[in-house]
Amino acid sequence: MRFTPTVMEVGGMIKPDSKAMSCKGLYGYVLTHRDDQEAFYTFVDELHAEANWVEMPPSQSVENYPKFIEHLRKSSEPHDKAN
DSSP states (O other), rough: OOOOOEEEEEETTEEEOOSOOOOOHHHHHHOOOOOOOOHHHHHHHHHHHHOOOOOOOSSSSHHHHHHHHHHHHHHHSOOOOOO
C-alpha cells in the first residue's frame, strides 16, 4: 500500500500537509524529506502526544548491561493479544 499524503500549497509550491498525516505516514515522509523542518517538528509533537516509550535511568555500571539488553529485547517482542 502506498501512502498518498494530503497536500497544501505553500508559497506557490505544493507539499504534503504534515498535520493531516498519520504518525506512521509522517515518519516515512520525514525520513525521505529530511529538509522539511515543519514535518519533523510535527512528527516530534506526535511522538510526545503518544508517549508510548519507556524511560530508563542511566546505567550506574556496565555490570547490569546484559540485563538491560535483555529487557530491551523482551520489551520489543510482539505481545500475544490472545492471553
